[in-house]
Amino acid sequence: MTTQLRGTDVVIVGMGAAGGVAALPLAEAGLSVVGLEAGTWLDQRDFAPDEIRNNYRDWPMLVKKAEQERPTSRATSATRANQIGGHPMMNAVGGTTLHYWAQSWRLNPWDFQVVTETTARYGASRIPYGSTVEDWPFGYDELEPYYDRVEREVGISGQAGNVRGRINSRGNRFEGPRERDFPMPPLRWTAFHDRMAEAARSLGWSPFPGPAAINSEAYQNRPGCGYHGFCNKGGCPINAKNATHITTIPRAVDTGNLTVITRAHVTTLEVGSDGRVTGVNYVVGSNEYFQPAQVVLVASYTYENVRMLLLSKSRAYPDGLSNNHGQVGRHYFSHHQGAGVGAFFPYDLNSWYGLPAQGVAVDDWADDNFDHADLGFIGGGNLWIMSDRRPISAANMGTYGQSRNWGSAWKRFIHENSDRTHGSYIQKTTLPYEDNYLDLDPTVTDPLGLPVIRITGQFKDNERAIAGFMQDKMEDWYREAGAIEINRGGLGNTMGASTHAYGGTRMGDDPETNVVDRWGFSHEAPNLGVLGASVMGTSGARNPTLTSQALAWRTAAHLVESWRDIAE
Amino acid sequence: MTDSNGRRPAISRRDLLRTAGAAGAAALVPGAVAAATEVTPATASPEVAGQGPVGSALPAETAPFVARALTNLTAREAEILSAMVDRLIPSDEMGPGALDAGVLRYIDRALSEAESDAADAYRAGLAALDTYSRYTRGGPFIDLSTVDQDSVLIDVQIGAATGAGVGFVGGSGSFFNMVKSHTWQGMFGDPEYGGNVNFAGWDLLDYPGVRLGVSPQDQRDLEAGQLEPVRRSAYDYGMFE
Ligand SMILES: Cc1cc2nc3c(=O)[nH]c(=O)nc-3n(C[C@H](O)[C@H](O)[C@H](O)COP(=O)(O)OP(=O)(O)OC[C@H]3O[C@@H](n4cnc5c(N)ncnc54)[C@H](O)[C@@H]3O)c2cc1C
Numbered sequence: 001m002t003t004q005l006r007g008t009d010v011v012i013v014g015m016g017a018a019g020g021v022a023a024l025p026l027a028e029a030g031l032s033v034v035g036l037e038a039g040t041w042l043d044q045r046d047f048a049p050d051e052i053r054n055n056y057r058d059w060p061m062l063v064k065k066a067e068q069e070r071p072t073s074r075a076t077s078a079t080r081a082n083q084i085g086g087h088p089m090m091n092a093v094g095g096t097t098l099h100y101w102a103q104s105w106r107l108n109p110w111d112f113q114v115v116t117e118t119t120a121r122y123g124a125s126r127i128p129y130g131s132t133v134e135d136w137p138f139g140y141d142e143l144e145p146y147y148d149r150v151e152r153e154v155g156i157s158g159q160a161g162n163v164r165g166r167i168n169s170r171g172n173r174f175e176g177p178r179e180r181d182f183p184m185p186p187l188r189w190t191a192f193h194d195r196m197a198e199a200a201r202s203l204g205w206s207p208f209p210g211p212a213a214i215n216s217e218a219y220q221n222r223p224g225c226g227y228h229g230f231c232n233k234g235g236c237p238i239n240a241k242n243a244t245h246i247t248t249i250p251r252a253v254d255t256g257n258l259t260v261i262t263r264a265h266v267t268t269l270e271v272g273s274d275g276r277v278t279g280v281n282y283v284v285g286s287n288e289y290f291q292p293a294q295v296v297l298v299a300s301y302t303y304e305n306v307r308m309l310l311l312s313k314s315r316a317y318p319d320g321l322s323n324n325h326g327q328v329g330r331h332y333f334s335h336h337q338g339a340g341v342g343a344f345f346p347y348d349l350n351s352w353y354g355l356p357a358q359g360v361a362v363d364d365w366a367d368d369n370f371d372h373a374d375l376g377f378i379g380g381g382n383l384w385i386m387s388d389r390r391p392i393s394a395a396n397m398g399t400y401g402q403s404r405n406w407g408s409a410w411k412r413f414i415h416e417n418s419d420r421t422h423g424s425y426i427q428k429t430t431l432p433y434e435d436n437y438l439d440l441d442p443t444v445t446d447p448l449g450l451p452v453i454r455i456t457g458q459f460k461d462n463e464r465a466i467a468g469f470m471q472d473k474m475e476d477w478y479r480e481a482g483a484i485e486i487n488r489g490g491l492g493n494t495m496g497a498s499t500h501a502y503g504g505t506r507m508g509d510d511p512e513t514n515v516v517d518r519w520g521f522s523h524e525a526p527n528l529g530v531l532g533a534s535v536m537g538t539s540g541a542r543n544p545t546l547t548s549q550a551l552a553w554r555t556a557a558h559l560v561e562s563w564r565d566i567a568e
Numbered sequence: 569m570t571d572s573n574g575r576r577p578a579i580s581r582r583d584l585l586r587t588a589g590a591a592g593a594a595a596l597v598p599g600a601v602a603a604a605t606e607v608t609p610a611t612a613s614p615e616v617a618g619q620g621p622v623g624s625a626l627p628a629e630t631a632p633f634v635a636r637a638l639t640n641l642t643a644r645e646a647e648i649l650s651a652m653v654d655r656l657i658p659s660d661e662m663g664p665g666a667l668d669a670g671v672l673r674y675i676d677r678a679l680s681e682a683e684s685d686a687a688d689a690y691r692a693g694l695a696a697l698d699t700y701s702r703y704t705r706g707g708p709f710i711d712l713s714t715v716d717q718d719s720v721l722i723d724v725q726i727g728a729a730t731g732a733g734v735g736f737v738g739g740s741g742s743f744f745n746m747v748k749s750h751t752w753q754g755m756f757g758d759p760e761y762g763g764n765v766n767f768a769g770w771d772l773l774d775y776p777g778v779r780l781g782v783s784p785q786d787q788r789d790l791e792a793g794q795l796e797p798v799r800r801s802a803y804d805y806g807m808f809e
Contacts, residue, residue, distance in 0.1 A: 044807070045807055045808060047807075047808075048577070048802040048805075048808040049778050049780070049802045050757075050760070050802045050803075051757055052753055052757040052758055052759050052761055053759065055756075057680065057682040082612035188784060188787075190787055190791070191791045226779075226782060227781075227782040228778075228779055228780055228781065228782060231784075237780060237805075237807065237808075238780060238781070257763065260729055284649055296680060343575075350787070350790050350791045351777070352775060352776055352790070353776075353782040353786070353787060353790070391756040391757070391769060391770055391773055391775045392752055392753055392756045392757055394756075394773055394775070395752050395756045395769070395773060396752060405653070405657070405748075406656040406657065406721075406723075407655065407657075407658065407718065408658050408660045408662070411657065411658070411660065411662040411663075411665075411772065412662055414772065414773065415662055415772055415773070415774070416771040418772075418774065418775070419773075419774070428654070477728075
């Protein structure tokens with residue numbers, strides 16, 4: 001028996017990074033919003049600095065939905081897909097922002113115009129073979145006001161490098177112009193960061209502190225960061241990490257216009273004979289509900305956004321909602337974050353206390369910030385030196401051939417060296433390709449019996465070439481700072497389930513190649529909006545969340561302005 | 569059931585564990601955590617554990633572990649596992665080893681909680697380790713010399729412990745990696761889980777300890793080698809109960 005609920009203006013499916021931001025402008029505009037969230041509320045008391053729980057076990061989430069519907073993956077359609085590895089997305093109010101690293105980057109102007117820029121500078125033949133990359137339907141300038149707004153509403157710390165065209169070499173001189181400074185100064189550096197910055201400068205590069213959704217000082221009545229060292233997959237016990245459950249969501253609730261329903265697992269969207277969405281079906285335990293709505297925004301992360309559309313079949317959309325052009329699931333890519341570089345130093349780094357969002361960035365080799373005329377690829381990567389060390393992971397460090405990794409000799413080794421390794425984090429341009437896509441797995445299902453997502457995806461020549469190039473740069477940087485041993489990860493092959501998953505409901509003007517329009521609303525079902533990186537057509541060399549949030553705000557603002565056209 | 573808005577009601581960590589299953593709550597039986605929590609920050613100066621190798625400030629509870637059956641393993645299995653983790657992180661002039669640090673208790677408890685799926689792999693792997701020792705070194709693992717034990721463990725680690733009837737499921741390397749990974753968690757993880765007794769693991773690494781706030785001055789002190797280590801479990805900070 002399905003319980004029919006009273007209708008509402010807007011339903012948002014998922015109260016995470018993107019949905020949790022979109023709720024605020026909608027609620028402030030006076031629209032009645034229901035936020036359906038599969039997880040529960042968690043708070044600072046749940047966030048003990050406990051490495052076993054955060055990094056080796058399951059964390060305190062009460063609902064483990066993401067874990068039970070891990071996508072299967074395979075490199076190409078010629079192979080079988082397997083469900084391998086975990087899937088660390090969070091199910092809770094605030095979504096994955098509760099335990100994410102909180103690096104909060106804007107994309108660079110180039111990322112919005114890859115096709116045009118590449119063609120103009122190097123010729124059309126330099127777009128990699130088989131790539132389906134398109135320019136975004138608008139440029140960086142169009143998104144800038146929303147970046148600016150979200151940086152203030154959520155709270156981002158950082159050092160500006162370009163304020164209205166004025167370059168400040170303490171920040172990122174390659175960034176697009178911003179209207180004003182960050183609302184907070186950057187997180188502090190340690191002596192090791194200073195040393196790495198010095199090494200970068202002696203290589204002729206431009207190091208700068210990265211942006212973070214973490215308070216560097218008191219902001220919005222919450223304290224500055226405590227640098228306790230458990231931020232990686234840990235929630236913040238002092239509320240200095242600006243997850244949406246303590247920023248935009250409570251402010252939206254306080255308007256009286258947002259109702260958050262927890263433990264609400266949305267399964268499908270319903271459609272009327274006119275092709276418009278009428279509401280969503282959800283289950284709480286064994287109870288089933290139908291929530292009617294004028295407008296539905298899906299914000300349940302890339303894999304679930306795509307799955308939900310594909311599962312919502314109707315007369316109007318026999319192959320899944322908004323999929324009459326066969327574009328749902330296409331143009332999928334996951335950020336190439338692998339192909340890391342490790343370094344071993346002859347001195348202590350003193351990096352027990354810090355966080356992955358604290359550190360030194362170098363953008364000289366990102367995007368099109370350097371000449372690619374004689375290189376075999378387009379795009380590049382952002383080099384990132386962070387602090388992230390905890391006891392168990394430190395004790396698991398590689399021994400660089402100096403000892404077996406157990407026994408008495410190892411004990412001596414680790415006593416000496418536990419604080420002397422570093423692993424870089426290099427994010428690289430990743431493009432969509434014709435044969436990388438998402439669909440429903442033919443055999444593997446979740447506990448409700450619904451098929452999980454199947455990823456068919458492989459890093460291609462362009463991505464692998466960038467990876468090798470960036471590893472060289474990283475090695476140069478480490479050596480300059482005195483590293484005595486270096487190791488490198490493989491260049492990457494199969495795309496497994498990722499925390500930076502893009503595409504599947506791409507945004508663009510052409511309905512033949514895109515699911516949503518320039519505002520994030522479906523080309524086919526006009527009152528369906530999509531939030532999150534599933535609408536993004538390029539990744540840049542940056543983590544996705546701030547861009548997802550800026551886009552979510554923009555979609556919500558557009559809905560408020562165009563309410564009549566979209567909802568009625 | 570649908571708790572709307574109003575945030576969630578105060579849920580204590582104990583409630584969370586209860587929800588997660590009765591097994592989780594077992595971790596909080598007072599007696600079981602005593603060894604970890606009786607070391608107050610005041611007495612847990614780094615010298616305590618650094619004082620001497622084995623035998624000094626070790627809680628009585630750890631020593632008899634070898635002979636006793638654990639909740640999830642028989643006495644025989646516990647003996648083999650003890651001998652193995654004792655070679656992975658031996659007690660020596662660098663300080664206490666895995667056994668002193670309560671790693672066996674950590675693993676046994678984990679097998680009742682988060683790692684319950686691994687119980688069969690332990691049972692099969694420990695039996696196979698013993699069989700392999702008999703076949704190739706002429707005796708049960710626990711009776712081998714430490715040199716032979718190490719060479720057996722190297723075979724197991726690199727996946728070379730094969731042969732008809734040995735019985736490693738899915739290769740000996742995966743058994744080794746599982747035990748090593750749990751041993752490291754027990755040695756270097758929060759003492760709340762029954763391991764890292766007297767902060768032996770954190771002392772070995774010179775880890776300066778769990779703090780909720782680290783000031784710029786603390787960081788400078790750390791860099792100058794002058795930051796006093798804190799020796800307390802995360803759960804000694806009252807807010808997480
Ligand atoms: C360890 C880690 C570190 C990261 N670090 C960074 C970083 O430093 N910088 C960065 O930019 N990004 C980072 N990310 C990625 C970042 O977390 C994601 O980009 C972001 O959270 C995605 O936003 P979202 O709103 O699409 O999804 P989420 O934030 O995951 O929110 C989705 C919400 O939808 C809910 N939901 C899912 N399915 C349903 C359903 N069927 N019904 C109802 N509710 C549902 C979920 O419970 C969840 O609350 C990191 C991720 C991880 C795991």
